[in-house]
Amino acid sequence: MKKVLLTSTALATLFLAGGLSVSAAVVTPDSLPIPVNVTPGGAEFAFNADMTASDILVDATLIEGTQSGTLTNVGGTLTNLNLDSESVTVSATSALAGLVVTGGTTIEAEAIQEESDSVDVAFTINRAAAIASTEDRVITVTAQDAGDNEDGPAF
Known part of the structure; x- marks a missing residue:
């Protein structure tokens, strides 16, 4: 029995020392494209929430001439x-x-960017003209994009 064990060990040693070659097949897998969809998302504008107008009270003390006021934080x-x-x-x-x-x-934003701006806007009111007019006594703040043809925002 000792002889058999020695023979088995000698054979194993012979195989390992005798230059057995081991090889493995290296397989490169096919490439698989994975689509990634990016939706640009467009552009959005929001007015500053705290735009205010200075109080102007046009009363009998202003018979002729003008009175000035300011709209503050106009922008967005x-x-x-x-x-x-x-x-x-x-x-x-x-x-x-x-x-x-x-x-x-004018507020400009480059691609994939957010920009804010605000200014103070001056206004004057002529009492006689304001009383004679039938138009609404309002100031309208409008935001219009560069590609808009006054039919509403393009984005």
């Missing part, structure tokens, strides 16, 4: 998730004769 935030830059022009106007509003701002 443009969030642009497009690959192209976008811009929004914020302006203040009034249809009321005698109410003159001047000023505004």
